[in-house]
Amino acid sequence: MSRKNLGTKADSVGAAQSRPTLRTVAAEAGVAVTTVSRALADDPRIAESTRKRIAEIARKLGYVPNRAAQRLRTGRTRVISLLLNPRHEFLSFTSEFLGGMYEGLSGTGYAINITADSLGDDRLETIRSIRRHSLADAIVFTRTECFDDRARYLLEHDFPFVTHGRTDFMTPHPFVDFDNEAFVRMGIARLVEKGRKHICIVMPNEKYTFGQHLRFGARQAATAHGMRVTIPEDVDLDSEPDEIAATLRALHAGSDAPDGYVCVGEVSALITLAFLSDMGLTQGVDVDVVAKRASPISNHFRPRIETIDEDLRATGRAMAKVLLGRMSGAPVEDLQVLLQPEGPFAISS
């Protein structure tokens, strides 16, 4: 039971119960610890033959590297922090996106760590803490703002990060974004095809860069098609559903009410459909709705609406790729991805 190790170095069997370490493997292979470390890291300085032999022995012994020791030694964590805002990210967004990131990181040894970015008052505090405690090698966040303080902080400290969405900073940084301009143009074009004359965009948010892109794309399309486009002010994605419904109602009450709606997300779509239902308006007759679909739940919305898709799983995968690129020092121009919308699709199922 308590067989003690006597030899300090030459014990090839030794520690019966605990996990094998580099030393165990080295003893078994009759080489130095360093050699094993290098061999397993595919260091070219180790001869192919010994490399193979050591790999085989390590496999046989069931050796797994101790992450904590690696972290201590190298200072890198192999962890990526995903910042989530628990007040906002209650939607399917998170999971699809997460799944994609996970796919993209699988096999790389990187783990994803969830961090809520604003349980306290100061969301920067969370990021500072990640940096100071070395909790992650890189940070990802969403709902990027035009002059995002998080991005500014991370740029200043040269800490690897990737944003979902662009910023308006002069300094380029890695991002993955959805082409919301194209999205809104497509949405409006589709509604124009259907003969709609006055289109309401529900509900971009000026604060976020993607809101700016939506506005810009909407204005472009309005000019191109010579038609009316309304973007309600003082109300946005983050507003209470009641407020949003009230705004839509007010807009509808005026003369020249919208007869087409482009919804920028799934909650927006649900709210819009609820509004139409409450007002007794019929989709496809009185008005038409086109919405961004980012998850399968859109398929079940009734009345059916047409959708233009944002592939969040692909977004997550792209995010992972960009992250890995950032950490291996790829040039920033290769780390800026703009994903295109697909559609419009009529929901069939």
Place this chain on the structure above:
Amino acid sequence: MSRKNLGTKADSVGAAQSRPTLRTVAAEAGVAVTTVSRALADDPRIAESTRKRIAEIARKLGYVPNRAAQRLRTGRTRVISLLLNPRHEFLSFTSEFLGGMYEGLSGTGYAINITADSLGDDRLETIRSIRRHSLADAIVFTRTECFDDRARYLLEHDFPFVTHGRTDFMTPHPFVDFDNEAFVRMGIARLVEKGRKHICIVMPNEKYTFGQHLRFGARQAATAHGMRVTIPEDVDLDSEPDEIAATLRALHAGSDAPDGYVCVGEVSALITLAFLSDMGLTQGVDVDVVAKRASPISNHFRPRIETIDEDLRATGRAMAKVLLGRMSGAPVEDLQVLLQPEGPFAISS
């Protein structure tokens, strides 16, 4: 620029740029490293006066403990792994739940790590890997099955875990569950109040324990109220929406069609409402629907349905509490939480 440290021990200033360590603090305070370690860990062996003094110095120097070193030394990670199935958990479920867990763990120094539990073929492999690589101190998973292989494995290896949902194992283990029996009884009772005669439960899954509870509760309620309850077979939560709709349609086509529906989740509710809409059935007239509400999106469903709430945020918080309890060795009977449904509520907004 390259000022070298000369003294090995007595350098109180030294390393200008890098993070202060225990040694730095010790040097500054003129005490041993061990003393600092103990002082910061509130070890009673350190005199109150020195403890305070050291704490103050540590604060001033901006000392933060190196997690990697702590992990290496203690063997504990301060990480909790949340297993998610990327094929299933695409819903708001995840985020609300996550938010709650995060709240519950905030201030404890524990981080949440996301792990997809079945990107490969074998979901146990993921868990083995967590155990073998010491990637986490505890594991959380959802969609618990009656004889869950994950739970069995973790029980066998005495690895801390908490399930969302119960199992049928004899060995008790920590869990947090929602009282689905009570939920379905409430749902049926409400439909009975509304004069409904034949109720369909959409769509529990036999495989999961919660499906069993739903069935059991439904049968109980059926007997109590002397009414008909149908639980479609061969189709469940995880089925394709098309199949589910087809089943509902088939059921509706038969004589004695259901006139009341209890939906066990938000997707189920959306699918049911879509089905009703497609069939031209009017909620509140031809049929009534009661659904579990687990996130704010239910509020926007139209036609409005009554809901019975599962508070996922509270679930997450309870989860965190149970986890902490498990890791500090609390008796298992204190680590079994059954949360009650609230409602029924008529959606107002």
Place this chain on the structure above:
DNA sequence: CACGTGGTTTGCAACGTTACAATAGACGTT
């Protein structure tokens, strides 16, 4: 005045890994 007795504090030795400088062979060149 020597002597335990507690409460405090100290040094040392790990934990498992990797970076760095050094060394041992093998081999062709002068």
Place this chain on the structure above:
DNA sequence: AACGTCTATTGTAACGTTGCAAACCACGTG
């Protein structure tokens, strides 16, 4: 035969923390 020049491998020393055994220091006691 002595010399450099590779290439493959080795030892040693950290990284920052905590557990353990030992030591210190008043202080009251016999």
